[in-house]
Structure formats: structure tokens, C-alpha cells
Amino acid sequence: MNRILLCLSLTLALTLALPAAEPLESGVPIGKRPGPYSFLVATGPQRGQQTCYVCEQHEANKPAAVVFARDTSDPVGKLMVKLDALALANKDSGCKVWMTLLAEKADLDALAKWAQKQGLKGAPVGAFEDADGPPSYKLHKDADVTVILFAKQKVVANFAFRTGELDDKGIDRVLKAVAPVFENK
16 A cells, blocks of 8 residues: 555656646747748638738738637637737738638638637638648647747747647737737837
8 A cells, every 4th residue: 555655656746747848839930031821811802812911911011910720719719809909909000910720621611700700800811721831831730829920021929839728828928929019110
């Protein structure tokens, strides 16, 4: 019996001593230029078209927040609604927010319904038909959500969340990084 208790105590002590999962590195690193990629847009005037918003933002030298998601979860919806509101409040800066769903096959109708249910007003939503995402972005396979913020054609912030990690604190961290970049200067 003492041996069992000792083994259980040792197991518990080792488990508690293990560090939390290492932070993920997903997407274009800070300081690098995000490359162009096209995705199939499900909402807005470009619905049904392959579009490169990175290209548009680079041409105008404007800031952007790109959300890559592997599903349309409630936390992703909450993040998108807040980013959408922030972009609309700072539209004079030329900033843009969009979400790219990583999927083997795009279901534009389902994606458009999801965006409408969330109440997105200005942020386009679409799908990249490859679960790995754009090759040059090197999205980590364990990243359920990757948020890349760029300004003046350089990544200024990068956030990656495993499944279940995108919570209110994570959303707040993203918003705090986005707000000063979207301000009209």
C-alpha cells in the first residue's frame, strides 16, 4: 500500500512539475513580409471569387489582421466580431480584417451563414482549400487559430492558439496588439 501511495505521489509531483505546453509558433514571423495568397471569399462583394487581400493592403501600405481558423467555433466568432468592430471604428486608417477558414473543400453557403449569425459587418470571410493553409505562411498543424497582424508590409504581431486555447484572455491579447496599429495616424 505504501508503495502505491509513493508511486501515486511521485507521479502527481512529476505531472505538476511538467511545464505547460510550449507556445506555438505559427505563420509568418514578426518582422517578415507576409506573402500574397488568394482564397475563395464567402461574404461581401467578392463572394465566390478568389481574392488576395494581402495584395490590396500591401499596394496601399495599409495595416491588416488576418485570422486563419480550422473551424468556425464560438471563440473564433467572438474574436472576429471584436476585430470587425475595431476595423470599422478605424476605417479611416485603411485597415482591414478578414478570416480564412482552412478546409479541404469550401462550403461558401455555410461560411456565409456563420458570418451572418456572428453579425460581421465589414470583415470578409472565406476559405483556403487546403487544410495546411498557404505554404509560405507555414501555419503550425496544431494551431487551431493563427492571427497575423501586419503594417507597412511587415508582420508586427503573431498569435497562435491550440484547440480550446482561444479564450477571453487570448482575445484581449490580440485586441491590445491590433488597436494601436489600426489607429489612423
